[in-house]
Amino acid sequence: MRFFLLLLCFPLVSLAQEPASQRIRKHVQFLAADAMKGRGTGSPENAKAARYIEKQFRRYGLAPLGTNGYRQAFTAKVRRVVVPDSLRPAENVIGFLDNGAPYTIVIGAHYDHLGMGRQGSSLDSLPHDKIHNGADDNASGVAGLLELARHYAKNGVKEPYNLLFMAFGAEELGLQGSRYFLNNPTLPLDKLNFMICMDMIGRYNPDRGVGIGGYGTSATWPDVFTGVTSSIKFFTDRAGNGGSDNAAFYAKQIPVLFFHTGGHPDYHKPSDDPDKIDVDAEKHILDLEITLLNRAMQHPKMTFTPVK
Numbered sequence: 364m365r366f367f368l369l370l371l372c373f374p375l376v377s378l379a380q381e382p383a384s385q386r387i388r389k390h391v392q393f394l395a396a397d398a399m400k401g402r403g404t405g406s407p408e409n410a411k412a413a414r415y416i417e418k419q420f421r422r423y424g425l426a427p428l429g430t431n432g433y434r435q436a437f438t439a440k441v442r443r444v445v446v447p448d449s450l451r452p453a454e455n456v457i458g459f460l461d462n463g464a465p466y467t468i469v470i471g472a473h474y475d476h477l478g479m480g481r482q483g484s485s486l487d488s489l490p491h492d493k494i495h496n497g498a499d500d501n502a503s504g505v506a507g508l509l510e511l512a513r514h515y516a517k518n519g520v521k522e523p524y525n526l527l528f529m530a531f532g533a534e535e536l537g538l539q540g541s542r543y544f545l546n547n548p549t550l551p552l553d554k555l556n557f558m559i560c561m562d563m564i565g566r567y568n569p570d571r572g573v574g575i576g577g578y579g580t581s582a583t584w585p586d587v588f589t590g591v592t593s594s595i596k597f598f599t600d601r602a603g604n605g606g607s608d609n610a611a612f613y614a615k616q617i618p619v620l621f622f623h624t625g626g627h628p629d630y631h632k633p634s635d636d637p638d639k640i641d642v643d644a645e646k647h648i649l650d651l652e653i654t655l656l657n658r659a660m661q662h663p664k665m666t667f668t669p670v671k
């Protein structure tokens with residue numbers, strides 16, 4: 364009977380660890396709802412998003428690795444537009460999966476967006492007081508971060524690397540959360556192997572495919588990618604120094620990969636809404652990331668290569 368039950372339960376357990384489109388949808392719908400008012404840096408809704416992420420990290424059993432529990436607070440500065448309150452409180456949310464390994468892989472996504480269009484960089488012609496939901500940018504990436512955290516925390520495998528899951532604040536103000544972490548790291552930077560960044564992974568276009576930047580940032584990446592297949596289309600790009608928080612890690616000579624489904628007419632506009640996210644494609648993107656991560660973990664700590 365016991366044997367029979369084990370047989371019956373095993374496939375259910377292993378399926379439960381896989382990224383699932385319905386959980387991706389739930390995270391995106393929460394973070395990019397109108398009630399979240401675009402998660403502008405310094406807003407109560409931005410703080411609410413941080414609480415949501417912390418709650419999931421705690422639920423998955425990740426250890427806190429901020430400076431105050433899971434949080435690493437810093438002051439962000441609005442520079443692109445003149446506002447009376449240019450200094451704003453911001454936080455990174457940091458959870459650690461300790462596998463007792465000497466080196467650590469960073470998986471990151473920013474959770475802030477443009478708020479009510481008064482912090483600059485909106486592409487709407489009259490952005491003020493419009494909710495910039497930021498479903499693709501970057502509730503989609505945070506959903507990916509949470510699903511990868513959940514997967515690695517619950518898979519019952521002790522990987523040969525530790526995993527550091529980071530939700531960055533104030534990316535839209537110029538990578539301020541990731542730069543703050545790198546200048547005030549909560550573990551030694553020379554213990555970091557590489558960084559995986561997700562920013563805008565919710566608008567998969569089958570003609571384009573998902574772009575994976577940073578392929579040239581270590582001579583190991585070509586080995587990692589050799590023979591990898593996926594149900595979704597993907598292409599690599601050697602450059603790793605643009606697009607999102609990965610650029611801050613690249614600047615510290617840490618190899619990176621950057622996942623991105625590409626630009627669209629709703630980019631940085633109030634119309635970047637949750638119902639436009641392709642959660643099924645995102646699930647397959649996350650499956651591909653897990654394949655690449657697992658293969659990368661079979662290699663020794665990578666050496667950084669600058670991309671000309």
Ligand SMILES: [Zn+2]
Pocket residue numbers: 473500501534562563607
């Ligand atoms: Zn973004």
